[in-house]
Amino acid sequence: MRLGLEIAVTGLILVASVYVVAVLDLVLGRLVAAAPLRLAEAVVRPVRRGALLFLQRPPRTERPDQALWILAPALLGAIAAAVLFVMPLGPTELSQSSGMRDVDAGIVYFGALMALVMVAVYLHGWAPNSLFPMVGGYRFVALALSYEMPLALVLIGAALPARSLSIGAIVDAQAGLWNLVRQPLGLPLYLVAALGLTFRGPLNVSDAADLAGGTPAESSGVALLLWALGRNAILVAAAAMGAAGFLGGWRGPALPGPVWMVAKSLALVAVLLGVSHLVGRVRLERFVIVAWAVLIPLALLDVFAAGAVALLAGRP
Amino acid sequence: MVRGWLASLAAGAPPRVFLLEGADPPAPACLLGQNGAVEVVDAPRSATLLVVAGVLPDALLDAARLIHDQVGRPRCTVQWTHPRAPAPPVAAFPVTCTVTGSVDDLVASLIRLQADLVRGALTSEAPILPDVEPAPWRGVGPYGQGGTGMTGGVPYGRPLAETAADRDGLKLDQLAITVGPFFPPFPTGLALELRLQGDLVQHATVHPNPFQVRSLPSSDESGDEAERERDDPFGTALDRPVAIARLEMARARHHLLHLARTLRLHGLDALGRRAMSLRAGLRPGAVAPLCDLRQLLERTRGLAIGTTGAGHLAEATVRNRGLGPIARASGLAEDERVEDPAYTALGFVPVTHDGGDACARWRQRLAEAIQSVQLAARAGEARSGGAGRVEAPRGPLTRESSATASALVLLPSLLEGMEWGDAVATVVSLDLDLRDLPPASTASAGQPTAAVVAA
Amino acid sequence: MAALGGALVVFLAGLVAWLGVRALGDVLAPPGTTAAERVPFTGGVPPTTHAWSRYHARYYTMALLFLAFDMEMVFMYPWAVVFVDEGIKALVEMLMFIAILLLGILYAWREGALEWA
Numbered sequence: 001m002r003l004g005l006e007i008a009v010t011g012l013i014l015v016a017s018v019y020v021v022a023v024l025d026l027v028l029g030r031l032v033a034a035a036p037l038r039l040a041e042a043v044v045r046p047v048r049r050g051a052l053l054f055l056q057r058p059p060r061t062e063r064p065d066q067a068l069w070i071l072a073p074a075l076l077g078a079i080a081a082a083v084l085f086v087m088p089l090g091p092t093e094l095s096q097s098s099g100m101r102d103v104d105a106g107i108v109y110f111g112a113l114m115a116l117v118m119v120a121v122y123l124h125g126w127a128p129n130s131l132f133p134m135v136g137g138y139r140f141v142a143l144a145l146s147y148e149m150p151l152a153l154v155l156i157g158a159a160l161p162a163r164s165l166s167i168g169a170i171v172d173a174q175a176g177l178w179n180l181v182r183q184p185l186g187l188p189l190y191l192v193a194a195l196g197l198t199f200r201g202p203l204n205v206s207d208a209a210d211l212a213g214g215t216p217a218e219s220s221g222v223a224l225l226l227w228a229l230g231r232n233a234i235l236v237a238a239a240a241m242g243a244a245g246f247l248g249g250w251r252g253p254a255l256p257g258p259v260w261m262v263a264k265s266l267a268l269v270a271v272l273l274g275v276s277h278l279v280g281r282v283r284l285e286r287f288v289i290v291a292w293a294v295l296i297p298l299a300l301l302d303v304f305a306a307g308a309v310a311l312l313a314g315r316p
Numbered sequence: 317m318v319r320g321w322l323a324s325l326a327a328g329a330p331p332r333v334f335l336l337e338g339a340d341p342p343a344p345a346c347l348l349g350q351n352g353a354v355e356v357v358d359a360p361r362s363a364t365l366l367v368v369a370g371v372l373p374d375a376l377l378d379a380a381r382l383i384h385d386q387v388g389r390p391r392c393t394v395q396w397t398h399p400r401a402p403a404p405p406v407a408a409f410p411v412t413c414t415v416t417g418s419v420d421d422l423v424a425s426l427i428r429l430q431a432d433l434v435r436g437a438l439t440s441e442a443p444i445l446p447d448v449e450p451a452p453w454r455g456v457g458p459y460g461q462g463g464t465g466m467t468g469g470v471p472y473g474r475p476l477a478e479t480a481a482d483r484d485g486l487k488l489d490q491l492a493i494t495v496g497p498f499f500p501p502f503p504t505g506l507a508l509e510l511r512l513q514g515d516l517v518q519h520a521t522v523h524p525n526p527f528q529v530r531s532l533p534s535s536d537e538s539g540d541e542a543e544r545e546r547d548d549p550f551g552t553a554l555d556r557p558v559a560i561a562r563l564e565m566a567r568a569r570h571h572l573l574h575l576a577r578t579l580r581l582h583g584l585d586a587l588g589r590r591a592m593s594l595r596a597g598l599r600p601g602a603v604a605p606l607c608d609l610r611q612l613l614e615r616t617r618g619l620a621i622g623t624t625g626a627g628h629l630a631e632a633t634v635r636n637r638g639l640g641p642i643a644r645a646s647g648l649a650e651d652e653r654v655e656d657p658a659y660t661a662l663g664f665v666p667v668t669h670d671g672g673d674a675c676a677r678w679r680q681r682l683a684e685a686i687q688s689v690q691l692a693a694r695a696g697e698a699r700s701g702g703a704g705r706v707e708a709p710r711g712p713l714t715r716e717s718s719a720t721a722s723a724l725v726l727l728p729s730l731l732e733g734m735e736w737g738d739a740v741a742t743v744v745s746l747d748l749d750l751r752d753l754p755p756a757s758t759a760s761a762g763q764p765t766a767a768v769v770a771a
Numbered sequence: 772m773a774a775l776g777g778a779l780v781v782f783l784a785g786l787v788a789w790l791g792v793r794a795l796g797d798v799l800a801p802p803g804t805t806a807a808e809r810v811p812f813t814g815g816v817p818p819t820t821h822a823w824s825r826y827h828a829r830y831y832t833m834a835l836l837f838l839a840f841d842m843e844m845v846f847m848y849p850w851a852v853v854f855v856d857e858g859i860k861a862l863v864e865m866l867m868f869i870a871i872l873l874l875g876i877l878y879a880w881r882e883g884a885l886e887w888a
Contacts, residue, residue, distance in 0.1 A: 003777050010781055011788070032586035034593065035352060044328070049355075051325035052332070052364070054796055055434055057389040059361060060804045061811050062450075062473060063821060074789035081785030082778050103774045108848055130811030131493055131822045132359075135515045135736060142830040145837040152844050159851045201583065202621060209581050210501055210740035213358035217812060220361040220388040222796025226789055279618045280582030283626065283737060288833060289885045292876055296840070300869055303847075307854060307862050314855045319799055359812050379815025385807040445807035450817060473806075477824040489824035496814025507816065514827035 006101060010085045014077075014233055020266065021232040022046035025273050032277040056221035061128045064218075069127035073223065075120040076230025079113045083237035086110075088168045090250055090257035106167035107155040110241055114151065114197055117234060118144035121199065121206050121215060124227065128218040136214035139284055140199060140206035146291035147196035147203070153299035154186045154193070157306040158245040161313070167241075171249035179246045182309060185302040187246040189295060194238040194272060198231060201276025205284050207231075239268035327431040330355045334363035334387060336380055337504040339527055339751050341370035342398050344573055345504075346580075347419050350592040354423055358500050360386040364430055366393045367422070368411070371401070375526035376505060379497045381409060381444045390433045390440035396422050410441055449473045482513050490518065497526065501581045501740050505750040508731075508743075515736040520728045527751045550708040553701030554715060560658060560695035561600055563706075564688040569595050570709035571641075571685035572606075574747050578678050581744050582622045587613070601693030606686050613682075623674035627730060627742025630672060637722045640711025642746060645680035646672035652707035658700040662691055674745035681747070710747055720752045829887035836879045843872050 023042055030037040059069075086103050103109045118141060125137020159165050161182065162173035170179075180187050196203040207214035216227050243249060243264035250257030332355050337345040348367065349356040357363045366387050372380050384393060392412045399416040415425045432438040450473045480490035490513045497507045507523035545552045549566045552558055572595035579588035587609075594605050613619050634643040636650070643650045644666060651666035653659040667683045669676040705712055711719025723746045731739045810817045828834075847865070854861045879885060 003780065006777060007781055007784055011784070014785075029586040030352070033352070033589040035589060045330070048325050048329035051322045052329040052430075052434065053362075054322050054799055055319070055326055055390070055801075056362070056364065057800045057802075057804070058793075058797055059388075060809050062806075062809045070790065070793055074786045074793070077789040078782045078785035081788075082782040085778050085781040086774065101774055101777070103778060105848070109775075109778070111844075126823075128811065129822050131491065131512075131813055131818065134822045134826065138826055138828055139515065139737075141828070142833070145830070145834055148837070149840050149844070153847075156844075156847050156851045160854060163852060163855050165848060165852060204583050205737070208737070209358055209583060210737050212500060212812060212814075213362070216362070217359040218361055221800055222793055224362050225796070226793055230789065277584065277586045278612075278616045280579070280584050280622045281737070282621050283624075283735075285735065285886060286625070288830065289880070292833070292836070292885055293880060296876065297873065300873070304862070304866065304869075307865075310855050311859060311862065322799065361812060376815070382807065382810060382817060383812075383815050385805070386810060386812055389801045389808075440801065443805045443807055445805075447805035447807065449806045450810070474818065474821050477820045479825070482827055484829070486827065488827045491820060491822070491824060493813055493818055493820075494816040496816040499814030502814070507814070514829055516827070516829070 006085065009089075010081055014081055014084055014236070017236040017262075017265070017269075018229050018232040019046060021235055021269055021273070022228075024266075024270055028270065028273050028277055032274075050225055053221055053225040056224075058221040058223050059128070059219050061130055061218050064129050065127040068123045069223070072120045072124035072127065073226040073230045075116060075123070077226070077233055079116050079120070080230065080233030080237040083110060083113055084240060086167060087237075087240045087244055087261070088171055088249055088257075089261055102166055102168040105165040106170070107152075107159055107165050107245075110155070110167075111148075111152045114238070115144075115148065117197055120230070125206065125215040130218045132211040132213070132217045133215045136206040136208065136211050136217075139208075140215075142284060142288060143196050143199075143203060143205050146288045147193040147295075150189045150291065150295045150299040151193035151197070153296070153303055154183075154189045155241075155245055157183050157186055157299070157303040160303070160306045161310045163310075167244050167249075171244050171251060174248040174251060178248045180248075183246075183302055183306045185298055185305075187242065189299050189302065190242050190246060191268070191272065191275075192295065194235075194242060194268075195275065197238050198235040198272070200231075200235065200272065202279045202282050203287070204276070204281055208281055210281075235269060235272060236265065239265045239272065242268045323435050326434045329430070329434075331365050331426040331430040332357050332363045333365045333367050333426060334360040334383070335500070336366065336368045336372065336383065336498055338368060338370035338372040338376070340398060340401055342396060342416070343419050345369035345396075346573070346577060347592060348422065349580075349585075350419070350589060350596070352589065354426055361388050363387050364391060364433060365426055366391065367396060367426070368393065369396045371397065372406070373505075373526050373528060376497050377406060377409065379507075383498055384409070384441075385443045385445050392429055392433050392438060392441060394422075394426065394429065409444065412438070412441060480511070480513065480518070482518075488513060494523070497523075501577075501744055503743075503748045503750055506743070506748060508727075512736070517731050517734050517736065517739050520731040520739075522724055522727055525750050525753075527753065550706050550713055553706040554704055554713065555702060557699035557701040560662070560698045560700050561692040563700065564692040564695065565598065565600060567709045568598060568606075568685040568688040568692070571681040571688075572598070575678060575682055575685075578623075578744055579619065581740065582619055584618060587618070598689065600689060600695075603686055603689050606682070606689065610682050610686070619678060620675050622737075623678060623741055623745065624671075626674040626738040627734070627745055628671075628673045629726070629730070633726065634672070637726075638712045638717060638719055639722055640707065640719050641680050641684060641709070642677060642711070642719075642723065644668045644684075645676040646670075652705050652712045653700075655705075656700050656703075658698045659691075662694050662698065664691060674741045677745040677747075708752075710749065710752060718752050720748045720750065723748055832879065832882075832884035832887075836876065836884060839872060839875055843868065 026042050086101055086106055121140045122137040125133040158170055158179050162169040195201055199206050216224055247264045250261045252260035330353055334357055335345045348354050360383050366384055395411045395414045397416055415422050477489040477491050479487045481487050490511050492511050494507055494509045497505050505526050509521040510517055511519040549558050549562050572591050576588040576591040629646055631646050634646050635648055647668055647670045649666045649668050653664055667687055669680045705714050850865055
């Protein structure tokens with residue numbers, strides 16, 4: 001059945017890319033730390049760490065909200081899976097032949113799902129009934145409300161030349177020129193928002209070291225593993241959207257579509273992980289002011305510039 | 317079968333360690349995370365091994381027992397002490413293994429221990445504290461009124477928070493919490509009693525210092541002197557001259573270790589490891605790697621982004637308090653080394669920065685580390701000390717006072733009204749160490765002397 | 772619509788997969804906890820109250836501002852689809868709409884809604 005095949009493909013991509021993210025994180029960390037890197041060890045280490053967490057006792061605190069605590073990492077995983085499902089891996093004619101994969105309003109769907117990330121992180125912070133995770137959850141809500149706007153706006157800018165909200169159409173509209181070139185503000189703003197989406201590096205306000213680990217402070221064992229996997233999965237999903245929206249998705253010479261899509265997504269993953277190793281955590285209040293006073297006007301500028309360009313291009 | 321397969325995979329995993337640092341560890345405990353062979357975690361629950369570095373004072377034993385129980389199962393405790401200062405076994409605190417030696421020895425032992433633990437060759441330690449709920453739930457009755465769940469009395473063992481007014485007029489819940497002696501970013505032993513509303517610190521009090529002056533066991537005179545000079549050059553420099561090269565290299569290492577802690581706090585683990593490996597390979601005159609690190613930090617603004625504007629200390633607050641780099645980061649050129657002819661002969665001029673916030677402080681310490689490495693190369697055989705006052709890395713050190721004591725006084729008023737992230741960044745930027753108590757005066761050589769931890 | 776149906780199935784499959792792994796972990800892990808092991812971590816001293824409380828989320832004014840912009844987003848999505856066909860008129864109208872909202876951000880900034888500590 002076609003749906004079954006699509007689900008299997010999505011699952012496979014998810015699992016493989018989560019593992020690759022873990023390895024990339026390790027490799028980039030070693031590079032920044034100027035430490036020796038043995039590739040064989042780097043490839044096995046995430047698996048070993050995962051196995052260790054499997055053998056550790058799952059968490060329990062005094063009066064947690066156990067159902068929501070278990071649900072929160074699962075929600076991250078589900079969001080990532082659903083987002084990766086609609087990422088086009090090849091020409092839309094193939095995807096649309098059975099109506100699978102290409103949602104009519106792709107970026108609305110993406111925005112709606114990524115809004116649930118805030119819910120997942122907040123629940124993960126609230127559920128253990130412990131101070132540091134709770135503070136992490138509340139901090140993340142402030143961050144999420146601030147990065148949502150630039151995220152949605154730059155994607156609208158990417159949709160303007162395509163005259164459609166579906167991701168397949170956005171990729172098709174980049175046949176001549178990538179959105180990275182047409183809308184230079186788009187990808188940098190998107191990457192900042194993606195850093196917040198996956199709460200990494202400068203925008204890691206929820207899982208921060210100054211909160212003794214933040215929302216997973218009371219987590220251990222398989223719960224901790226699933227949270228980390230969910231986080232990596234969201235990173236992959238955000239990178240895939242960035243690749244589709246700004247780097248031309250599956251389009252590219254010589255190599256087949258899926259290979260280009262994977263390569264571009266991994267490139268964005270590497271950029272995000274690199275930034276997370278080089279730039280420290282922001283002061284939340286400062287970032288909120290910057291987001292509202294600088295990033296949103298820049299995103300609006302991006303949208304209107306894209307609109308003007310599209311109008312000029314559309315005019316015969 | 318699945319468990320056996322997982323266990324064999326997990327046996328090669330890096331040990332997950334939670335650190336408890338006590339008095340007089342063989343080396344600063346955070347060096348354990350230096351080369352990535354060991355994962356130092358931020359909270360005990362996700363750890364497998366509890367490492368107690370040094371000797372825990374009696375005042376901290378209750379907290380240590382609670383943390384021991386909070387470590388996730390399977391768990392194991394390792395005590396790491398100096399070969400010449402073995403820890404006496406503590407009642408009701410089981411230790412599976414004692415390691416005396418260098419950091420590398422400890423890492424090897426930890427890897428072996430975790431492998432045994434995971435395979436089942438070593439049994440997990442039992443909990444120390446009794447299995448008793450903190451308070452019985454009272455639901456119905458005088459002053460324990462109310463129905464079921466969280467709405468009445470002392471629900472599920474603990475009361476709910478009370479309200480308090482806040483500066484924007486809303487009256488919401490205020491959490492009274494003690495961020496305890498073993499909170500990872502804080503210096504070991506620092507317990508702050510806080511009243512938090514949201515994530516804003518409304519009131520902070522510092523608990524009394526749990527560390528007391530310890531004396532090292534006496535050994536023969538010559539061994540004692542040389543070892544003491546190696547371990548604690550600044551304490552020794554109070555009494556007699558010590559080579560400037562040694563003093564300055566110790567200062568540079570201290571500042572680099574503190575920079576590594578700061579980097580780790582702000583999420584830059586990889587850069588923190590880089591700083592620690594720089595520290596390990598530090599040689600007099602080899603300034604280039606430090607300058608590269610500084611350039612990387614400045615170009616990416618990686619650390620400045622989280623520290624600018626946090627924990628501002630005005631000039632007037634820090635003047636003449638004996639705060640060393642903190643004062644110099646607020647623009648005051650207060651440095652004991654200026655009074656020393658040996659230093660002025662080398663052309664020493666104190667480095668200062670403007671700003672007085674956490675950003676200025678880490679920049680100050682990095683600049684001082686670079687300056688120290690350069691001074692150590694130029695110093696040759698020059699000696700300094702014996703005057704009763706010496707400029708230790710944290711600030712001026714005398715027999716009666718130390719910089720930490722002066723800085724702790726500033727803490728409560730400084731933290732009031734700060735967001736939690738800024739508060740932690742500020743505490744870390746003050747470079748406190750509660751073990752940095754002024755050494756007792758030496759009556760005569762050979763007398764057992766107090767220990768001050770040198771980084 | 773078939774795509775959305777498939778997306779829902781994938782979403783649920785993701786949930787089930789994560790929950791399944793959690794169940795597996797619960798089975799494989801060592802059992803049991805004591806009361807002392809369940810105490811929330813605050814550095815070694817047990818907390819005096821539950822953490823659940825009426826947390827003062829100081830950014831509530833910023834959340835109101837977000838609501839306004841979220842409604843603007845709702846309008847921009849369909850605008851993006853028909854924009855090129857409608858021409859310069861659509862651009863100018865949306866510009867006016869956005870300008871009013873930007874004034875809103877300016878007002879909120881001046882009133883200190885974005886600075887709460």
